[in-house]
Every structure is written in structure tokens, then in C-alpha cells.
Amino acid sequence: MQECEHVFCPYCGQQQELSIDLSAGTQRFTTDCEVCCRPFDVDVDVRDGGISGSEVYG
Ligand SMILES: [Zn+2]
Numbered sequence: 533m534q535e536c537e538h539v540f541c542p543y544c545g546q547q548q549e550l551s552i553d554l555s556a557g558t559q560r561f562t563t564d565c566e567v568c569c570r571p572f573d574v575d576v577d578v579r580d581g582g583i584s585g586s587e588v589y590g
Pocket of ligand 1: 541542543544545546565566567568569570
């Protein structure tokens with residue numbers, strides 16, 4: 533099962549839509565900004581089968 537989460541690029545502030553695999557649980561991964569193409573880390577907390585929060589790290 534997947535859920536969409538919105539985060540903001542720590543460099544340019546552009547909102548990004550991420551598709552999160554909930555079965556993987558709480559996860560941290562690197563993604564590239566669609567606008568400025570810089571990579572940043574995303575932490576997604578998964579609790580009770582849903583996204584409870586997320587944080588970005590530049
Ligand atoms: Zn960006």
C-alpha cells in the first residue's frame with residue numbers, strides 16, 4: 533500500500549509529492565528535487581498503517 537506525502541525542498545522550497553510504501557514502515561531515503569535537482573534526505577514516520585509525519589534534511 534502506498535500513500536502520497538508532500539515535503540518541501542530544503543534548498544529551493546519547491547513542494548514535492550512523494551509516493552511512500554507504507555509496508556516498509558518508518559524510513560529514510562534520498563530523493564532529488566524536481567526543480568533544482570539537488571539531493572536531500574527525507575525521514576518518513578509510519579505509524580498504524582499511515583504516515584504520521586515527515587522531515588527533510590539538506
Ligand atoms: Zn529544490
